[in-house]
Amino acid sequence: MPAVPRTTHRPRRRTVAVATAAACTLLLPASALAAGPDGTGSPNPADAAAGSGTLPLRDLDLDALTIPELQQRMDEGSLAAVDLMRAYLGRIGAVNDELGAVLSINPHALAEAAASDKQRKRHGARSTLEGIPVLLKDNVDTAELPTTAGSRALLDSRPDDATITRRLREAGAIVIGKANLSEWANFRGFDSTSGWSGVGGQTANPYVLDRNPCGSSSGSAAGVAASLAQVSIGTETDGSIVCPAGQTGVVGIKPTLGLVSRTGIVPISAEQDTAGPMARHAIDAALLLEVISGEDDADAATKEIPADLATDFSDLAPNALKGARIGVWTLTPEQSQAVDDVTEGVFANAQKEMEAAGATVVPVQLAYQDEIGAGETPALLAEFKRDLNAYLAATPGDHPADLAWLIEFNEQDPVELAYFGQELFEQAQAATVPADDPDVQKVRDDIRRLARASIDEALAQGPGNKDDLDAIVGLTNTPAWVTKYKTLDGVGDEFTYSTSGPAAVAGYPNITVPAGFSGPHDALPIGISFFGTRWDDADVLDMAASYEAATGHRREPGYLPTVGVDAPAAPPAG
Numbered sequence: 001m002p003a004v005p006r007t008t009h010r011p012r013r014r015t016v017a018v019a020t021a022a023a024c025t026l027l028l029p030a031s032a033l034a035a036g037p038d039g040t041g042s043p044n045p046a047d048a049a050a051g052s053g054t055l056p057l058r059d060l061d062l063d064a065l066t067i068p069e070l071q072q073r074m075d076e077g078s079l080a081a082v083d084l085m086r087a088y089l090g091r092i093g094a095v096n097d098e099l100g101a102v103l104s105i106n107p108h109a110l111a112e113a114a115a116s117d118k119q120r121k122r123h124g125a126r127s128t129l130e131g132i133p134v135l136l137k138d139n140v141d142t143a144e145l146p147t148t149a150g151s152r153a154l155l156d157s158r159p160d161d162a163t164i165t166r167r168l169r170e171a172g173a174i175v176i177g178k179a180n181l182s183e184w185a186n187f188r189g190f191d192s193t194s195g196w197s198g199v200g201g202q203t204a205n206p207y208v209l210d211r212n213p214c215g216s217s218s219g220s221a222a223g224v225a226a227s228l229a230q231v232s233i234g235t236e237t238d239g240s241i242v243c244p245a246g247q248t249g250v251v252g253i254k255p256t257l258g259l260v261s262r263t264g265i266v267p268i269s270a271e272q273d274t275a276g277p278m279a280r281h282a283i284d285a286a287l288l289l290e291v292i293s294g295e296d297d298a299d300a301a302t303k304e305i306p307a308d309l310a311t312d313f314s315d316l317a318p319n320a321l322k323g324a325r326i327g328v329w330t331l332t333p334e335q336s337q338a339v340d341d342v343t344e345g346v347f348a349n350a351q352k353e354m355e356a357a358g359a360t361v362v363p364v365q366l367a368y369q370d371e372i373g374a375g376e377t378p379a380l381l382a383e384f385k386r387d388l389n390a391y392l393a394a395t396p397g398d399h400p401a402d403l404a405w406l407i408e409f410n411e412q413d414p415v416e417l418a419y420f421g422q423e424l425f426e427q428a429q430a431a432t433v434p435a436d437d438p439d440v441q442k443v444r445d446d447i448r449r450l451a452r453a454s455i456d457e458a459l460a461q462g463p464g465n466k467d468d469l470d471a472i473v474g475l476t477n478t479p480a481w482v483t484k485y486k487t488l489d490g491v492g493d494e495f496t497y498s499t500s501g502p503a504a505v506a507g508y509p510n511i512t513v514p515a516g517f518s519g520p521h522d523a524l525p526i527g528i529s530f531f532g533t534r535w536d537d538a539d540v541l542d543m544a545a546s547y548e549a550a551t552g553h554r555r556e557p558g559y560l561p562t563v564g565v566d567a568p569a570a571p572p573a574g
Helices: 067-076 081-099 109-123 163-170 218-225 242-247 282-292 300-304 333-338 341-356 369-394 403-412 423-430 438-459 501-506 537-551
Strands: 102-105 133-137 174-179 231-236 251-254 274-279 325-329 360-364 471-475 510-518 524-531
Touching: 067 081, 067 109, 067 282, 081 102, 081 109, 081 133, 081 174, 102 218, 109 174, 133 218, 163 174, 163 282, 174 218, 218 231, 218 242, 218 274, 231 242, 231 282, 242 251, 242 510, 242 524, 251 282, 251 537, 274 282, 282 537, 325 438, 341 360, 341 471, 341 510, 341 524, 341 537, 369 403, 369 423, 369 438, 369 501, 403 423, 438 471, 438 501, 471 537, 501 524, 510 537, 524 537
Parallel strands: 133 174, 133 231, 325 360, 325 471
Antiparallel strands: 102 174, 231 274, 251 274, 251 510, 471 524, 510 524
16 A cells, blocks of 8 residues: 655644524534644633633523523523523634534534423423533434544444434433544554544643643543533543543543443443543533433343432432541552652542541552553453444444454545554454453453452451441542644653543443642642442442532633643652
């Protein structure tokens, strides 16, 4: 095959057309590779259009308002769904050119909002999401919008609605558009850059625009952080909900595997993938989880939901931390050396805040992490080949039929491999699928068993139930790194620390909430993650929401162009 010429400039966050008062425009990708995020054209943080989530029409602060508050206003007639939709479309017009969070807009969004207003007036709201704008990650299938997983290879894909898309529509929610993401959910190549896709270009962090939003639900997180939708849907295989939520200062819920259907979602692995809510407020994330959760005949994992499982997730216990025993996953000396002192201070302060809210804090370490980490990628490679090929075979449209064709497409495309490669694709293609290799299946079985044991053993403290822990809390993220590209800067993402692995591999719930700020000038959000055992989503959410209510750490993004460089890590002692 002929060599593909490479560009040498940085990817631009795309300029997009947005809605007018009468209609909106579908944002089909034109050129995802043009100029770059070089600091020019950055918004002025003092600019009201970019820096404020206020709806001037009724002086509503979109950043602060919750779904229950919006529903009350719409029920009493002081706010219409059409006005709410116009406000959010206006926000997209004001900031998305620099943010790059929204990939496409629903051309029927205003008409659907008008229909929602009629539904409310004539028959009442269908659910607590009636008339609420929702942003979907662009690996969640939609019949009326492209579903690309960020790849130009899927521009002509034509799927039906995913199960969760259908449930949202039936509940009266309105899909405002699709969110950019790390292409193929960050499972294409080594040294990738989170938030970049061949279709959408680069998503920026709304707090500091030259910083990375983390992946792969980057647009879903940045979009709700910047008030481009009330709530959004992300997906996670390992860290792709909680990391972007932490780095953009929002709430992210990675549910128990099987609580939410995966039917119609572009996969990495059925053994770890799940969709989940992202929102500025825990109550909004809980309401979204109520709508999208539940059994799906097409997803066998959902058949394991216990019949007596409480699913009234929005019935939050405001004092859930009082009397709770919380295991704090402490950093090892080596991890402490890598994590900056201010971020460690945020985590230490969070522990004091939980104690002030009535919790007992118990330091813990989780076992088996090296073994889990060694087996996870080999398992995912084999499962990716199996599950992606099955998705492509079942999805209508003009697109590559399998992973081998995708690799060939990327080799010929002028954009796809411009900034990093497709080594993971190539390794997955060479892998043996689990059904053909008992050793591959054994790796998955072993790491799942160890991941579950790592959490369950930590929760079971001492010989009696009185010593058990109610949840484990870890540091979600370190400050967002400066966005870089392998082919331009010699490095892609610069992850420092994460606690997402055990819950991801175990299939257990993991919920992150804002805990403070770190980085230069304390400009970058830090989150903490609450996780527990299987099907314990409601209790874990109660504790995370209780922490949010007691602390109120989240603040509105500043859209700063830059804040300078991070302080270097201290040299090793001795």
